[in-house]
Amino acid sequence: MTIMSRDAVVTTSKLLSYVLRHRPDSIGLQLDANGWADVDELLQRLAEHGKPVARDLLDRVVAENDKQRFAFDAQRARIRASQGHSIDVELGLEPVQPPDVLYHGTASRFVTSVLATGLRAGSRQHVHLSGDVDTARRVGTRHGVPVILRVDTARMRADGAVFYRSDNGVWLTGPVAPRYLRVLDGAGD
Structure with missing residues (x-):
């Protein structure tokens, strides 16, 4: 070996x-x-x-x-x-109902822009969301001082948004408008 x-x-x-x-x-x-x-x-x-x-x-x-x-x-x-492609691939994922709230970790320097314009996939095919605060925090830490955004997925679903869950548990969706986002306080929610 x-x-x-x-x-x-x-x-x-x-x-x-x-x-x-x-x-x-x-x-x-x-x-x-x-x-x-x-x-x-x-x-x-x-x-x-x-x-x-x-x-x-x-x-x-x-x-x-x-x-x-x-x-x-x-x-x-x-x-x-499992996900994160910037090239066109069809992962064959079926739409699934997410929990009412998901999270997105970002760096503090991006918060003002994100709250003004929402979350965009950028070069990727989907916006990536986390099922828990700790995972979102780890993602945000990769880019600087982390800020956790609470995503109102119940409201997004009611407004017609579609969600997928990749094989490794990452939640995938289209653009997330600012109205669905809220910065978490230090307590976590």
């Missing part, structure tokens, strides 16, 4: 995020309509582009990623990113 450093797992996870979510063409890879790539072809293309990844490292990245960013198919022959 190969001993892999935590740094190798993190570096490989970032590489896979880039390739499987945003730029499969950067290594000459083509995803199918649902975002799947053949594992053997992925590993071959990575090696051809000077970024070799051993299969056991790939398996570890998929298994140990705390956000479960990647998934294998049942045969473990194909892999895809």
Whole structure:
């Protein structure tokens, strides 16, 4: 068994995020309509582009990623990113009813803009929401001093919004207008 450093797992996870979510063409890879790539072809293309990844490292990245960013198919022959694509893929998710409230973590420097214009998917296909405050806080912390926004999903649903839940538990939806957002106080809600 190969001993892999935590740094190798993190570096490989970032590489896979880039390739499987945003730029499969950067290594000459083509995803199918649902975002799947053949594992053997992925590993071959990575090696051809000077970024070799051993299969056991790939398996570890998929298994140990705390956000479960990647998934294998049942045969473990194909892999895809669970969500967060900036390229057009159809994840095959069915609409589901979310809880009445979800959360979004952002950096404090973005709050004024978000409260004025709402949440937008940006380069991604969907706005990403969290089911709990702690997850939203971790997301917001990646970008600076975190601020947690409470999202009134019950009202959004009543107004016709559609929600999906990715395989790793991230809630996905379209734009979130300012009227559905409220900054949480320090107590959490």
